[in-house]
Amino acid sequence: MNRIWRLSSSIELCLVLLLLISCVMVTGSFLLTGEFAAAINFMPLLVWLREVPLSASWWLWLTIVLLALLVLNTIICSSETLWSRWGKSGLTALLATQLIHIGFLLIVLAHLQSAYGSYLQQAEVVEGMKVQLPNGHQFGIARLASTLSPMGIPIGSVCELVPDLRNPAERVSISPNHPWFSDGYGVYIKQAEENWALLEIHREPGAVIALTGAVVFTLGNVLLIMMRSRSKELDPAERA
Secondary structure (H helix, E strand, O other), rough: HHHHHHHHHHHHHHHHHHHHHHHHHHHHHHOOOHHHHOOOOOOOOHHHHHHHOOHHHHHHHHHHHHHHHHHHHHHHHHHHHHHHHHOOOHHHHHHHHHHHHHHHHHHHHHHHHHHHHOOEEEEEEEOEEEEEOOOEEEEEEEEEEEEEEEOOEEEEEEEEOOOOOOOOOEEEEEOEEOOOOEEEEHHHHHEEEOOOOEEEEEEEEOOHHHHHHHHHHHHHHHHHHHHHHHHHHHHHHHHH
């Protein structure tokens, strides 16, 4: 049992799992083609996994299994660190590793949440049209405009939305990389030509958790780097 516990909490197992995940995902991304490859970008991942045959999705199922093992390895490693170093090492050293582990777990949780509850839909719209979000909220398309280069090539686009149909005078403008958000749904403009535009309605429920996890993970790494740099400065052998 001790040998199994040491293996389960080892950094070597973590590295092997990361290598396997990378190899499986690279292999799957090259093998996935056709309609299944197109559909994976327009529906939640877990919905896609239920609808496509195993011959096309086997690599993602294997990736999920490997990620589950990596999460288990992280939890066991974190528990082992707390158990063996509590009261024996400084707070910074203990906190740094725990922040890295917590940040990683939050990122995995965020992706799992988005894999289940994300939403992506495209809609062709014209001026004066009403569009309904999945939550039932309706908004209007007030004005569409595109900016052309001297050679007639579209270089920019703007869409004025009416977020509240009861107040048509109130408007918001969206442009590429400047979407409008309503109750967690983002409305992006992808393409516009005179009185026509292609909008994308997108929802990522795990975005906030993913950002939190990334910040916590980065903070843990910064603390670890600062701690190791300080220990090298205090080591006479390193100075020599």
